[in-house]
Amino acid sequence: xxxxxxxxxxxxxxxxxxxxxxxxxxxxxxxxxxxxxxxxxxxxxxxxxxxxxxxxxxxxxxxxxxxxxxxxxxxxxxxxxxxxxxxxxxxxxxxxxxxxxxxxxxxxxxxxxxxxxxxxxxxxxxxxxxxxxxxxxxxxxxxxxxxxxxxxxxxxxxxxxxxxxxxxxxxxxxxxxxxxxxxxxxxxxxxxxxxxxxxxxxxxxxxxxxxxxxxxxxxxxxxxxxxxxxxxxxxxxxxxxxxxxxxxxxxxxxxxxxxxxxxxxxxxxxxxxxxxxxxxxxxxxxxxxxxxxxxxxxxxxxxxxxxxxxxxxxxxxxxxxxxxxxxxxxxxxxxxxxxxxxxxxxxxxxxxxxxxxxxxxxxxxxxxxxxxxxxxxxxxxxxxxxxxxxxxxxxxxxxxxxxxxxxxxx
Amino acid sequence: xxxxxxxxxxxxxxxxxxxxxxxxxxxxxxxxxxxxxxxxxxxxxxxxxxxxxxxxxxxxxxxxxxxxxxxxxxxxxxxxxxxxxxx
Numbered sequence: 001x002x003x004x005x006x007x008x009x010x011x012x013x014x015x016x017x018x019x020x021x022x023x024x025x026x027x028x029x030x031x032x033x034x035x036x037x038x039x040x041x042x043x044x045x046x047x048x049x050x051x052x053x054x055x056x057x058x059x060x061x062x063x064x065x066x067x068x069x070x071x072x073x074x075x076x077x078x079x080x081x082x083x084x085x086x087x088x089x090x091x092x093x094x095x096x097x098x099x100x101x102x103x104x105x106x107x108x109x110x111x112x113x114x115x116x117x118x119x120x121x122x123x124x125x126x127x128x129x130x131x132x133x134x135x136x137x138x139x140x141x142x143x144x145x146x147x148x149x150x151x152x153x154x155x156x157x158x159x160x161x162x163x164x165x166x167x168x169x170x171x172x173x174x175x176x177x178x179x180x181x182x183x184x185x186x187x188x189x190x191x192x193x194x195x196x197x198x199x200x201x202x203x204x205x206x207x208x209x210x211x212x213x214x215x216x217x218x219x220x221x222x223x224x225x226x227x228x229x230x231x232x233x234x235x236x237x238x239x240x241x242x243x244x245x246x247x248x249x250x251x252x253x254x255x256x257x258x259x260x261x262x263x264x265x266x267x268x269x270x271x272x273x274x275x276x277x278x279x280x281x282x283x284x285x286x287x288x289x290x291x292x293x294x295x296x297x298x299x300x301x302x303x304x305x306x307x308x309x310x311x312x313x314x315x316x317x318x319x320x321x322x323x324x325x326x327x328x329x330x331x332x333x334x335x336x337x338x339x340x341x342x343x344x345x346x347x348x349x350x351x352x353x354x355x356x357x358x359x360x361x362x363x364x365x366x367x368x369x370x371x372x373x374x375x376x377x378x379x380x381x382x383x384x385x386x387x388x389x390x391x392x393x394x395x396x397x398x399x400x401x402x403x404x405x406x407x408x409x410x
Numbered sequence: 411x412x413x414x415x416x417x418x419x420x421x422x423x424x425x426x427x428x429x430x431x432x433x434x435x436x437x438x439x440x441x442x443x444x445x446x447x448x449x450x451x452x453x454x455x456x457x458x459x460x461x462x463x464x465x466x467x468x469x470x471x472x473x474x475x476x477x478x479x480x481x482x483x484x485x486x487x488x489x490x491x492x493x494x495x496x497x
Binding site for chain 1: 444468471472473475
């Protein structure tokens with residue numbers, strides 16, 4: 001028996017045949033090598049069966065007009081492909097969705113930070129953002145640069161690792177002990193010296209002798225409390241009788257008044273915007289402001305109010321934007337207005353540059369107005385602790401050379 | 411079984427060959443469909459007729475002289491034409 005090439009996988013039809021002597025038609029199909037599946041005898045006058053698309057045409061010829069054939073259902077990959085081809089918009093939509101998923105996959109949607117103990121997370125996230133790793137950035141960020149930034153910013157970080165897991169960046173850090181400044185060992189002799197220049201306000205020696213008077217000016221490196229203590233030895237005939245001084249580990253508190261001159265600059269005039277009442281309203285999508293195209297004002301100010309701001313499943317930020325027409329005028333800034341700003345800047349300077357225990361004793365402001373700029377000279381007088389330990393290196397005389405001297409003396 | 415009998419079995423193309431398993435019957439050497447109904451299928455194998463009786467019978471596949479029937483099987487019978495009818 002020769003088998004025909006009909007394929008149910010390619011394209012098949014489920015049909016209903018109505019008529020008399022249906023078994024005779026099925027017998028004819030057998031003779032014609034027509035492959036039949038799922039033949040169900042519904043009644044004496046009706047059967048349903050599945051047949052391949054190629055055999056369906058043969059069956060129709062066999063059935064002629066004696067039977068009524070109704071197609072109930074189509075199936076097979078070819079049929080489905082043809083159906084899909086008819087739905088071009090659906091295909092385009094699926095492709096667009098796939099492209100969209102791929103595009104979304106290029107960005108980081110979430111950053112998770114693990115392993116921090118002493119460093120606070122918001123500060124870490126700020127550092128990561130400054131290095132280019134933030135929620136919404138592309139995945140091709142230079143990770144080595146981010147790690148170097150972390151190491152530079154925090155001395156405590158001993159190891160940092162970044163890995164991507166889907167759209168999430170996992171930042172793992174390991175903290176060690178913060179390196180402390182090396183001090184002179186407790187047993188070794190040392191002096192307390194000035195680490196910066198200033199006028200001595202108070203010296204309280206605990207060990208050692210004071211070496212500077214109150215009110216005197218000292219420069220960096222000058223000895224404030226000396227660890228070299230003069231000795232009046234009464235043990236004659238012993239080796240220690242030659243010694244006229246002894247060395248101790250100097251200890252104490254030294255406070256000094258340190259003057260500091262700072263210069264700040266501020267514009268002489270401030271720009272004042274006065275609204276005319278004319279406004280253009282618009283919508284900004286992902287920071288693309290469409291209302292800008294309609295802006296015909298000579299001077300304007302933009303105000304926006306956020307309506308939607310999401311990252312997942314895609315980045316979408318919609319703002320309500322208003323562009324208001326303004327008139328620009330200049331007004332001279334008064335000293336009283338500047339005082340507040342300058343005081344804030346002084347506080348910021350003190351926070352960044354002065355030690356924590358430093359006190360600001362006096363400050364004076366001097367305003368000097370030039371053509372377009374105001375120079376503010378600030379003189380600060382601060383009270384700071386300025387003493388640091390410095391080891392005393394004592395040269396011990398060589399035993400052999402000492403013995404030689406004794407022999408010569410004999 | 412002797413080799414002769416096996417050869418006769420394999421090459422007997424006009425005799426019914428039936429395989430029954432649970433609710434499934436496979437009929438080989440189907441030459442002609444004699445009767446088809448919801449409760450009975452009768453086929454001719456040339457020299458013999460085979461009748462399958464049951465309920466809700468469905469011909470799952472019909473190809474290449476082979477018929478696969480499923481349903482609640484009740485009876486399987488074989489017939490042969492009378493000599494008088496042949497004459």
